[in-house]
Amino acid sequence: MSEIQSNENGSDAGKRSPLKWAIGAVMLVGVAAVLYVIVAASFKSSGPANLNEFKKASLAKLDVPTTPRAAPGTTFFDETGKAVTLADFKGQVVVMNLWATWCAPCKKEMPTLAKLQGAYATQPLKVLPISVDRDSDLNLVQAEMAANSPLKVYRDPSYKLSFDLEPRAEGYPTTVIYDRQGRERARLPGDADWSSPEARGLVEKLLAER
Template identity: 75%
Template structure:
């Protein structure tokens, strides 16, 4: 004889088969697991964007480290002598350009850096020219900046930033690109067209990162 349970109207109802309850429980657990996986995938943080796709054109020799490099904490100065470090620009994509007025390739690429800065004037992007020129050449630095607005130059006549990079700068120009967390994501030794689609693609990808 089957066991029965009383329901509210006083009538007897057959007891559910334990096997049915077990199957239902397994099904619910399975659904919960699927939902958890979907939710986890949705909120899983993405790793750094791969910038190697932009190694073409004038950026063919772009160095993209497998692991982002830390920025040096070396102090450089504005043209009026105010100290600054790369940490001051955290939260922005930074295109740091080490250059000098006696470096012809540096001067040749400077207008393209100015165009890059102008293109992102309303976004958190800073093109950061840091000159290694001596005090006696400051008039030449000012002339170069006046010819390439909206760029604003900084100074490092002691080459401290160049030597603090890991690896150190190989020569001039050297351009290092930092993400909004202040990490080095790409580096170019030698001149390039920084107004081209490859440079803008790098900036766009770094801007899109959280």
């Protein structure tokens, strides 16, 4: 009797064994598929976002380089006279605006740059209005910034930064936009409405990048 039971148990085990192998195989395939997706995603390089979609309306003259450009290491000065470079702002989206108090289009667009900075006050966005005015006109620069809070005074009276850009600035105003890695992603010669939907869309696209 015990021999018959043993044979029956062996037969049942033999029937269950292929089923167990099949279930195990399916689970292994599933795990392998999940791991593949995770690994593939980690190595996937999407590259920098295309900003040409914002080349319209007030940003119609926007220049979007095919390959991001390196930022110059040129020194300029903050409101206390401390020497700084663009590298000091790495980790933030930087909207660098080269301007002068004697430049009417520069003064026209300045309030829109102030609005842009104010709209993203809690996010890693830095608007850098860099004046090329002479030292003797510092009071005029300070007055312009005071009228356009929360913008701060930055200066390059030597014009060096304008010439160290590649290609160099064509005139004033010139606005150059850098991503969080410190790379030039767009540039606009002349004035624009930096509080416009297309300007905010461009900034938000760069803020979303990691």
